[in-house]
Structures are given as C-alpha cells and as structure tokens.
Amino acid sequence: MAAAFSLLQQPARRDPMASTSGASQEQEAYFGRVAPLNLLPAWKVMPIYAPAEPKTPCLPAVWHFREIKPHLLESVRVISAKEAERRALLLHNPGLTGAAHGITQTISGDYQIMLPGEIAPAHRHTQTAFRLFLEGDGAFTAIDGEKIYMKRGDLIIQPPGLWHHHGHEGGPGTPPVIWFDALDVGLCGIFESTFFHSFTQDEFPVTRPVGSTRGRYGSGVVPASYRPQPLDYRMYAYPYAATRGALDSLRATEACDPYDGWKVRYVNPTTGDHAMTTMAAHLQILPSGMTTAPYRSTDGAVFVVVEGHGRTVVGGTTLDWEPNDVFVVPSWQWHHHEIAGEAVLFSYSDRAAQERLGLWFEERGNR
Ligand SMILES: [Fe+2]
Structure with a gap:
C-alpha cells in the first residue's frame, strides 16, 4: 500500500527540539512544581515523539540454527512440554531492554521442540500466532477442533481466540520435532488487550476431520452458504508444496x-x-x-x-x-x-x- 501523502521527502523545517535544549533555571523550577501533579511538560519530551523519520531501539541480528539446536535438544532434559506449556527458546532482540523480549517491539519469534508422545496443553489467547514447521515427522497442531499435521515449510496460522494444542505422535525413538513460532505479543501488550486462558484438559476435543478447513476454503471456492465477515479466518494450513508451487509458477x-x-x-x-x-x-x-x-x-x-x-x-x-x-x-x-x-x-x-x-x-x- 503506497502512502496517501509523501512523508518520505521532508521539507526544510525548523528544529522542533530547539526549545527543549538547555532548560533555564526558571523552566527547571517549573518542571519541579508540576511533577507532583503527575504532569509532564510536552516540550520536555518532544525529542521522543518528534523524530523526522521512524526510530527503533531494535538492532539487526541473526540467530544461527546450528548454534541453537544443541540448546533446544538440551531443553528436553530440563523441562517437559506440559510443564513449560510451550517449550521454546525466544529470540530476543539485543537492542531491547527491560521487560521487552520480542524480536521486534511488536512481534516475537521462537524455536519450539517436542518429543514423541508429548502434548503441549490446550490454551487460547488474543494474540495472533503462526507456526512455520522446520524438521521432524509426526507433529500436529490442533486448532478449534481440527488436527493439522505439519511438514517442512508448512505455515499454520493461529487466529486469535481459538483453542489449540500441539502433539508429537511419533513412536518411541522418533526424533524430536522443531518448528518456528511467532506471536504479536508486543503489539497486544501495547494495546493492553491480552487475554490468555488454559483449557481444563491437556487436549481440546478434536471434532472435525483432518483437512476440513483447507478442504472447504483452500480450493478457490467456499461453501455456498458462507458469507464473509470482517476478521473472519477460516483456513489455517498453508502447505509448503502449494506455496512453493505458486512461487515456481x-x-x-x-x-x-x-x-x-x-x-x-x-x-x-x-x-x-x-x-x-x-x-x-x-x-x-x-x-x-x-x-x-x-x-x-x-x-x-x-x-x-x-x-x-x-x-x-x-x-x-x-x-x-x-x-x-x-x-x-x-x-x-x-x-x-x-x-x-x-x-x-x-x-x-x-x-x-x-x-x-x-x-x-x-x-x-x-x-
Ligand atoms: Fe498459543
């Protein structure tokens, strides 16, 4: 989407911060008098809110899987998937400090690992999430009563508010499965709009056949009775084979x-x-x-x-x-x-x- 008006070429302008540099003794005294009333002079904080272009504390960074995988494998000895709720290592942007722990200020990213036979318990939340599956066989995610089996490169989206749990159905000795997760944790945090509920049991009941949402909505048609609603997300699975095929086409x-x-x-x-x-x-x-x-x-x-x-x-x-x-x-x-x-x-x-x-x-x- 292009900008409706150009903010990219700024005209010559006066410095909005000029009035904030070098507060006089009288101004400092004034700040002191209003502070006890929980007031902050706007001109004192202008440098934060008036950059000529976007600023971020986040730094460019890379996480190498070959360095991280040994630590993921070690984590299965430290805690079970059930105890951890989600046994994952978050990718923390080195430019962020304090309580922020995203890969940017608005979104998170993590590598998650599961052993055969494990269940990551059912919960739901207002954050939107997705999984990009990386390696292993036998893993599923269950969203709103539908199991979705995952293969390398598959994208599984997690609309807000739907119950979901994960499992690894491989037999004993089957390698662990690893995928990449992301959530809009920081964004929901900024809006202070986060709800998170754990389900009463580890697994939310599976009530629909495998492939049902993609079968209904992923073929260029929809059920005849369907009427689109705002923010209505009916399909969760985007198999890599199909997306890669689209790229090749x-x-x-x-x-x-x-x-x-x-x-x-x-x-x-x-x-x-x-x-x-x-x-x-x-x-x-x-x-x-x-x-x-x-x-x-x-x-x-x-x-x-x-x-x-x-x-x-x-x-x-x-x-x-x-x-x-x-x-x-x-x-x-x-x-x-x-x-x-x-x-x-x-x-x-x-x-x-x-x-x-x-x-x-x-x-x-x-x-
Ligand atoms: Fe979740």
Whole structure:
C-alpha cells in the first residue's frame, strides 16, 4: 500500500527540539512544581515523539540454527512440554531492554521442540500466532477442533481466540520435532488487550476431520452458504508444496523483481486480505548470484531461511544465513540481500496491522 501523502521527502523545517535544549533555571523550577501533579511538560519530551523519520531501539541480528539446536535438544532434559506449556527458546532482540523480549517491539519469534508422545496443553489467547514447521515427522497442531499435521515449510496460522494444542505422535525413538513460532505479543501488550486462558484438559476435543478447513476454503471456492465477515479466518494450513508451487509458477512467467525476486503473500482465501489479523507473511525465491536493490519500510521484518544461503546487509551490519536461520531487519533500515545459493525466504512483520492503521510506508532505493 503506497502512502496517501509523501512523508518520505521532508521539507526544510525548523528544529522542533530547539526549545527543549538547555532548560533555564526558571523552566527547571517549573518542571519541579508540576511533577507532583503527575504532569509532564510536552516540550520536555518532544525529542521522543518528534523524530523526522521512524526510530527503533531494535538492532539487526541473526540467530544461527546450528548454534541453537544443541540448546533446544538440551531443553528436553530440563523441562517437559506440559510443564513449560510451550517449550521454546525466544529470540530476543539485543537492542531491547527491560521487560521487552520480542524480536521486534511488536512481534516475537521462537524455536519450539517436542518429543514423541508429548502434548503441549490446550490454551487460547488474543494474540495472533503462526507456526512455520522446520524438521521432524509426526507433529500436529490442533486448532478449534481440527488436527493439522505439519511438514517442512508448512505455515499454520493461529487466529486469535481459538483453542489449540500441539502433539508429537511419533513412536518411541522418533526424533524430536522443531518448528518456528511467532506471536504479536508486543503489539497486544501495547494495546493492553491480552487475554490468555488454559483449557481444563491437556487436549481440546478434536471434532472435525483432518483437512476440513483447507478442504472447504483452500480450493478457490467456499461453501455456498458462507458469507464473509470482517476478521473472519477460516483456513489455517498453508502447505509448503502449494506455496512453493505458486512461487515456481510466478517465476515461470514473470520477470525477476529487483527488490524481491519472486514473492508471494499469504492471504485469507475468503477475502484476499492478509492471512492474519496483525501480521503479514510472505515467501520469496531469490536466484543464485542476485543482489537485491536497497529497500526499507516501517515494518521491522523477520526472515526465516527455508532454502539456500547468502547474506543480508542492514546499514553497516552484515548477517550471514543458511537454512533454518532467522534474521531481523528493524524498522526503516536500508537493507539488501546477496544470494550465494538459490534461496527461499519466509518473512513476517506487523505490516498487516500497520496497513489497517494507516501507518505503513516503504521506500525503494537505487543500486
Ligand atoms: Fe498459543
């Protein structure tokens, strides 16, 4: 979505912070008199609220799966999936301090591991979530009474408010399963709109056949009686084989985009809007040897490497990556990708929320 008016080229302007530098003795005394009334002079905090362009404390960072996997495997000896509720290692942005623990200020990311026979107990929450499955066989997630079995690269979205639990049905000796999770934890925290309920039993009853939501809504048709409702999300599973097929189809007929290679957006099939209420998700393929053109946008984006290897340059920081690695490009930072081996990148951000609120902007640079 393009900006309705241009904020990208700012006119020459006076410095809004000029009046805040070097408070006089009289001003300092005034601050002291109003502070006991829980008042704060607006001009004193202007530097926080009046940047010429978006600022973020978040830093560009990469998490290497080969370094993290041993710690994930160790975690199964430390705590069970049931005890932990979700046995996961959160990816904490090194630029965030205090209570914030997201990969950006609005969204989280984590690697989760389950052993055969384990159940991660049923709960529901207002946060929107998704799972991108990475490795292993026999895992399912059950959403609102439907089991969905997961394979590598599958995206499973978790609309807010629906009961869900996870399990690993592999027999004894079957390797653990690992997937990547994300939630809009920080966003719900900012709005102070979070509800979280645990179900009375570990498993929420499964009442619908495997494949029922995708079967009804994933084929370009909907049940004849269905009438779309706002924020109505009826399909949860986006199998990698189908999404990768769509990318290959795009590649066969369209020119390579200098910024994105070939890129598709996950959508709600009943509306064509983003697949989730707050988070946008994309999958792109970038050919070997490609260097993308510089780009920045107001949504801090997180990338999960599905295939290939390369590096991403964010400002003065270079992030090398390979399959299952995760890296983050914070808000409004120029970046480009350099592809060493044909790559498929999954990415997500709070762009869906920003678009709904009229806050999303992008800028495309020249090589
Ligand atoms: Fe959950």
